Amino acid sequence: MxxxxxxxxxxxxxxxxxxxxxxxxxxxxxxxxxxxxxxxxxxxxxxxxxxQVDGDVKTVFFAIFIFALGYMAGPQFFANLNRKxxxxxxxxxxxxxxxxxxxxxxxxxxxxxxxxxxxxxxxxxxxxxxxxxxxxxxxxxxxxxxxxxxxxxxxxxxxxxxxxxxxxxxxxxxxxxxxxxxxxxxxxxxxxxxxxxxxxxSGGLEADEREALPGMVGRTFLVTQADGRTVRDLESSLGNRITVEAVKRGSQVLTPPPPDFELTLSDLVLAVGRRANIIEAGRIIGPETPAVPGLDTPLATTQVSLTDTSVSGKSLDGLQKEHPEFATSGVYVTEVLRGDQMLPANPDTVVQRGDVLTLVGARSGLGRLVAKIGSVVKNDATDFIYLGAGIAVGSLIGQIVVKLGDVPLSLGTGGGCLISGLLFGWFRSRSQTFGAFPPQAxxxxxxxxxxxxxxxxxxxxxxxxxxxxxxxxxxxxxxxxxxxxxxxxxxxxxxxxxxxxxxxxxxxxxxxxxxxxxxxxxxxxxxxxxxxxxxxxxxxxxxxxxxxxxxxxxxxxxxx
Structure with missing residues (x-):
């Protein structure tokens, strides 16, 4: 003892x-x-x-707790301030x-x-x-x-x-x-x-579950039906819903092939897109083949925060039609994250400013598109400058005393840090290019x-x-x-x-x-x-x- x-x-x-x-x-x-x-x-x-434990220890740790609580709830709190x-x-x-x-x-x-x-x-x-x-x-x-x-x-x-x-x-x-x-x-x-x-x-997936049939797929096909068609023509016939990422002819591999490249019998084509569109592409191109060595191309994945106010309230389908770079660069939306909620990346899903889209595609195409719709999310390490400033501001807010008649009311460090956490978390969610505070942290x-x-x-x-x-x-x-x-x-x-x-x-x-x-x-x-x-x-x-x-x-x- x-x-x-x-x-x-x-x-x-x-x-x-x-x-x-x-x-x-x-x-x-x-x-x-x-x-x-x-x-x-x-x-x-x-x-x-x-x-006996020093009282300042309680104050410090409570300030950290209440700021983190507000920071995590801030985006959702302000998003819910609406008539609905x-x-x-x-x-x-x-x-x-x-x-x-x-x-x-x-x-x-x-x-x-x-x-x-x-x-x-x-x-x-x-x-x-x-x-x-x-x-x-x-x-x-x-x-x-x-x-x-x-x-x-x-x-x-x-x-x-x-x-x-x-x-x-x-x-x-x-x-x-x-x-x-x-x-x-x-x-x-x-x-x-x-x-x-x-x-x-049906309902969403649990944390340890993954889709058995992912929406985004890549498949290789043997050209039998698309003989004589150009890459541009093939993609256009499918509404630019798929992208021809590579073509193998003999020992030659084109990654990516030029839009005017003409396909011929026995070419092997790597097409990328949503599963339903890829199945349709198979009917136009020819039979699917097993993975072909050398006929693969890496696709980059990046998370983008929608910062452009013009995209708010638009469906993913409308967003893709407004920005042809999705089709021409072969970029696809695979996930939509709003706060801590995962939304389905369906064509009719409506996005809001601050939503985070997971984009998959060629690295060059991703770079051009990101610059038009938002900013790359930076959430790899805690921004202690932002964290420290938020808690300091909260402590100052907590020192304000307002008298309601004879009753002195003060938020204290806890209430002040809660309010600053809500505001700092919401402000961060608008662009997510600063003030990183990873969810696990x-x-x-x-x-x-x-x-x-x-x-x-x-x-x-x-x-x-x-x-x-x-x-x-x-x-x-x-x-x-x-x-x-x-x-x-x-x-x-x-x-x-x-x-x-x-x-x-x-x-x-x-x-x-x-x-x-x-x-x-x-x-x-x-x-x-x-x-x-x-x-x-x-x-x-x-x-x-x-x-x-x-x-x-x-x-x-x-x-x-």
Missing amino acids: GVIKDHPELAVFLCLGAGYLVGKLRVGPITLGGICGTLIVSLLLGAWTKV SLRFFALCGIELVCVVGIAYGLAKGFDLDVGTASGILAGAATESAVVGTATEAIGKLDGLTAEQITTYQGHVATAYTVCYLFGLVTIVIYTSQLMPMMLRINLRDASRELWERMRGG ATTLKDMGLAVFIACTGLVSGPQAWPLLKEYGALLPVAGVAMVLVPATLSLVIGRRFLRIEPPLLIGAIAGQQCSTPAITSVTQVAQSSVPMLGYTITYALSNFLLPLTGPLLVGILGA
Whole structure:
């Protein structure tokens, strides 16, 4: 115990390792998750060892976490600020009003201190970021001694832990099991039917899956039907949907052949294009042959961010017709990425500014085309200049204090870094030629920042945990369940009867307004479809921004 107390860094990483191990424990469809596991372990270890961790460590890691969270959500958050998403925004409004109102009511009705009320809000809303913003706001309250601040901050962590456990179980069971029964639907069938209406096809691929029949292919054909036709004529007859990349005649290989090159019997032709068009090309050229040594040509692949405003709102087919370089240079779109969502690269897929297209074709043709429609994506290494500037700007925003009557309101470092993360992430998405923050790096820093912050909070709060549980032991579980059921039920009724949101999207959106990843995971497992994710992403992005701000709001109101 003495070693741990003398070396707080050992205690922090011990909490991380043991906490994530505890978080893997599964009861039916429910797992605690690494963050909740870390908090439980750190509270127990803190109560036992009374280890002291410098408060600045918490602040630094929380700033990293909240900025990365905002950075990743920024593009999607601003993309969803449109009229079509207004009905989903109403669900987030219901969530915010309910959780703040219930937490305030409980504080007044049961004479709860500001820390316990904030912890109930954070835990029942299953939003870990509120722990940080509320804890920071308590530290800035006027008229509190250092001992009171430490006690109230400890109450935040303890109340959060208990309410989170009950809130998590409630939202998972309510969304995945009870809501489909209340709506009188089979979630699996309803999701499949909705997807067929929206897309006319099956759901997307899982992370470890690949298409058995890729859309982009290259094939070699023996010329029997196209004798006497030029390369230009052959490509034009197929609407310039295929490209003749190479022709082998005897021992001579032309890569690429001139447009006026005339094909003759027994030539071997390498054609590249979409599978359906290549099959049609085979009928015009001749029988397909096995791969021919020497008759292959490398095709370059590049990711391009659409920065030209004129391309926004156009289909891929329209984009290719507007830029003949697609056909003349043999360049094809194989993937469309919008934020972290993969869209089908179909001719009727509509693209927006900031979308990332994966282009495949000859290197020279790619270079000419990229210059006209966008910029090559640079995302190979983290741009620490951009990252550092973003967190610094967020810290400055957090220092601004606005008085609402007699109530001083401040976003704090957490709220400020969340806003700067949203703005910096959105600004980066407009061109993606600067400010690189690779998804794996962003996810690692986000998870690491929150885990270390939670571990530090739990270690410091451990000694205050047991007295709080003895005083409010029965209230906390009831509050955790009630603060999930009330906004979720209101959202279910209003979303279906008045907003007319389709049931699979509505259930996903309710999981998103609660920022509950375990809930949407359980819902998609029951649905055997990713359709509920379409509703989840909209409310999740907005709630991820708004819920952390409720911490300073509640603290400011109660503290006044």
